[in-house]
Each structure stands twice: as structure tokens, then as C-alpha cells.
Amino acid sequence: MSELRLYNTLSRTVEPFRPAVPGQVRMYVCGMTVYDYCHIGHARAMITFDVVARWLRERGLDLTYVRNHTDVDDKIIQRAAELGEDPLALSQRFVRALDEDLARLGLVEPDIAPKVSEHIPSILAMVQALVDRGHAYEADGDVYFAVESFDRYGQLSGKRIDDLRAGERIAVDARKRHPGDFALWKAAKQGEVSWDSPWGPGRPGWHIECSAMATQHLGDTFDIHGGGIDLVFPHHENEIAQAECATGHGPFARYWMHNGHLTLVDETGEPVKMSKSLGNVIRIRDLADQVPAEAIRILYLDSHYRRPLPFGPTKLQDALMAAERVHLARQVLEGVLASSPSLGSPEADAAAAAGIAATLAGDTAELYELARTFPERFGEAMDDDINTALALAHLFDLVRVTNRFGNDKKAGKRAGPVARIALDAFDLAGRVLGVGGRDSASFFVELTDKLLARQGLSRAEVQARVDQRQEARGARDWARADQLRDELDALGVVLMDGTGGTTWRMRVA
């Protein structure tokens, strides 16, 4: 087995990943500030670390996965005021929406999903520790972190304190000792949600909650801290400063992983801003209404997580066709297995498969060999800084050989054990990437339902027309049959005449 290597923003290199406690991994990922529905940009981070978590577990590591909800924040308060809603009620509402959306994308749930509002005591304790240790100071009920008190400030982002252009884009607060100082605790304005503190009623600053929640749940030092590339500065930089100064030692997190941003592009590939004012924000729930999760996951996983990801009009379509291709192949294997059952135990199947492959040779032997060695190639790709695009490419290699195997009529009746081995490979991809593991029937039911809904058609309508055409075909009335097929085609229905009858599916494009 290859060695897992991860890019560490701290060192700006790909490093061998060695958890602090062998066999155990503690990972914290910055979740969302919950004041609106999550969009395709957020999903990149969520899916990236979902796959990281899945791969760590697949490798047998005992993972504790924490992903927070920031439910107390300026933007939440502002939005709540606009809507005349209680801030915590509003954030609670969007936490639920987020959970729904992520579940629809097939994300594994974090072990712990801490909320700021439920961690005020540990946040206050950390702020107090920072004040006690001389890293923070109070001013009019606010408490600020003094960046000059931490000599490694800027290490993660590669910035130097002196380079931070004070006042360049935001007015300098005269109460700060250094323009880079940031709020740990903000005094409450009239009527704002607040908690009591030694500095008067207030609420946490933006960065402190992650330091406090991460150390509370994972300890002073943990293995992986993840988030979007935009969080490197100032959020993660500040998290490090707060945590390491409060605990008195580092490192806070040993490996820092950051996903690249998704950018919207138009038909010509030119970048377009995604913003509410332009009305082009694409929400996860809207995407999930249109296509199965597998397609969305392929869309993201088909490029490396650190690269920028241009999201254009054809992307979803391409990914959907790829997802369909995977499941058409899986369907072939399920079909073979149905007529030539597995022997029941993995060992028996493995032994039988080897024998059958040797006897039948050709495409059967090739599939056997490719499927047998699949975990190795797949694992190497994943170990190489989570190269999901390469891992998917390996899956598609398997898809092609599977289809070739499926075309080989003489193999079908005896090749159950070989199909079983190949399905194991699909299942591996399913466990790690969330692509290819689901039984094809349920995939196609979901896909068809979603595409029918887009066309405003019902299953019964389509089936009735398909039956009519079958009658015509039975009577060898080809003209009539072709006419009916053309009509169905115009509705987006594709027919497949097979030996066992005609099946239909909705055209993806």
C-alpha cells in the first residue's frame, strides 16, 4: 500500500501524512456561516472534505471529524434584523437547510457539529486566557488580539505583519494597537443577541469560535484543519494565533488543507461573478432537484481539490453523462450476477473468479485482472493528495472493460464471481467518492424521475406510448414504430430495444 501524502499549506509542499497518534486522526473543517442556503461554491469545500474523511476511514484510520456551524455572526444578525427574525432562530433554520442539502449530496455526517451559540463558555475561557497571558486587551467592551504579541503571526499565509496595509481598504480603528489586531469579543450594540462576559455583554468575534471549538473537541493539537482557500487569511491565521497563544504551545493543527474556489464562467469560458444582485447564485438544492448526487459529485471530483474549478453551462451535463455511464456499466455487472450468482463468500468468489477468468480468457480475464488490481491503483491516486480525478479515471477504465465483458455473450452465464469482484471495485469507489456504489436500479429511478419532472411528463404517459410502439413492432409495422419513437424522442425519451424487450430512459443532454 502506498503512503498517504497531503499538501500542507503550512509547508506549501506535499508531505507524508502521519497522525500524531498512529491510527487515529482528528480533523476539523470550517463549515458555514448559516444565514442563507448553501451554493455550489460551499459545496466544493463540503465535498472535498467529505472525500478526505471517507478516504481516511477507508484506510482504516480512526477518524474524529468535526465540522462547525457558525451561528452567531454579524451577517446573521444583519439578515435577522432585515427579516425581523430572531438571529438564532434564523441560523437554526439554515442549519437544518444545510443538513438537508448536504445529505442530498451524500455527505457523511461529521461526528461533531458544534455551534458557536453552544460554546460560549469555552470561547470566554479562551479570550480570558489570552488576556491573562498578555496577548489580548480590552477597549470599550471589545477585546482585541494583539498580533505583535505572537511572533509566528503570518506563518500560514506567508504574510508579514508589516505588509498588512493598514487602512488600505478599511478604516483603521483608533482603539487598536496595531491595525492587524482583530476582535475576540465584540461589545453588544443595543438590542443585539449577547452573552455576559467579564468585559460586559457581547458576542464572540469571527475567528475565536473555531479555535475554541476545535481545541475543546479535539485537543490543543490535532491533525488536519480544512477549509476554503479564502480562509487562509485572516481566518486560519487568526485561529492559529488565538489557539497557540491561549494554550501556550503549538502546533494548533499539524496539517492545513485548503480547497480551491469554484468560479462561474459563461458559455465562452469568461469568468462571471456569482452574486445575489446578478441573480446567478446556484444553490445546492436546485442542483440536487435536477440530477442525482452522483452527477454533482463527479462534477467536483473530476478536478483536483486545490485547483480552481470553473463552473460553466455544460459542466453539469457532462458530469451527468459520466454518472450515467458508470451506472450503465454497473447494471451490466448486476445483470450477470443475477443469472450467475456469487458463491457467497469473498474467498470462494475470488478463487472461482480466478479460475473462470483463466478458462474464458479474453474480456473476462481482462476484467478480472483490472478489477482485482483496482484497489491498488485507486488507492495510489487517493493517497497522492486526494487525486480524485485520477481515481475517477481508473473507475472509467473499469467501466470500459466492464462493457466489453458485457458484450461477450458466452461469458454471461458463468461469470458471476468475476462480476462480483468487479462490483467490489465499484463499491470501493462508492464508499470513497460516493460515485458508483449505489445499485443501478435506484440510480436510474432517481435520474428518470428527475428528468421526467423537468419535461413535465409522467412515467405512465411514457410507458403507454412505449407499449404502443411495442405493438407496432410486434406487427412489424416499422414505419409506425419509428414514428412513435420519433415522438418519444422529441420528448426526451430514449428507447433501447434489447433481447429481453424494450427499455427506455430519459435523454440526459
Next chain:
RNA sequence: GGCGACGUACCCAAGUGGUCAAGGGGCGGGUUUGCAAAACCUGUACUCACCGGUUCGAAUCCGGUCGUCGCCUCCA
């Protein structure tokens, strides 16, 4: 102004010193099919933005040019 990332075929995209430059989509040809669809086979980059350099050898390393994007302010 500072820091950083990226530029691979018609589109998306892996590859970061050495066998034919993965994979997906598209397009052309073929097999199969009543005809199709799906599938398979096959053709689609003698070349990796451009210009120099290092090297026996570079898409991969170094320097420069052009272009795009991000962060430095809330942001996944």
C-alpha cells in the same frame, strides 16, 4: 503596491524530468441493430500560452513575456 495560484486537444481535465501525453464530454469512421439507442473498436494535441536557458533528455526545473484568477476587507 505585497503575497499566491493557474494557462495541456473543440469543451472539461489528470500528469510536474525519460515507455504511444490518462479519463469524461463532443465530433468523424466502423462493428452491432429491422432502423435506432446503449456498448465496443477507431480517428481526433508529433504537442503541453509564448520566448529563452539548464539537462543526454522538460508539459514537467530556472529566467522573462503575455493572459486569467484569488487573497491582502466578509467569503467555502
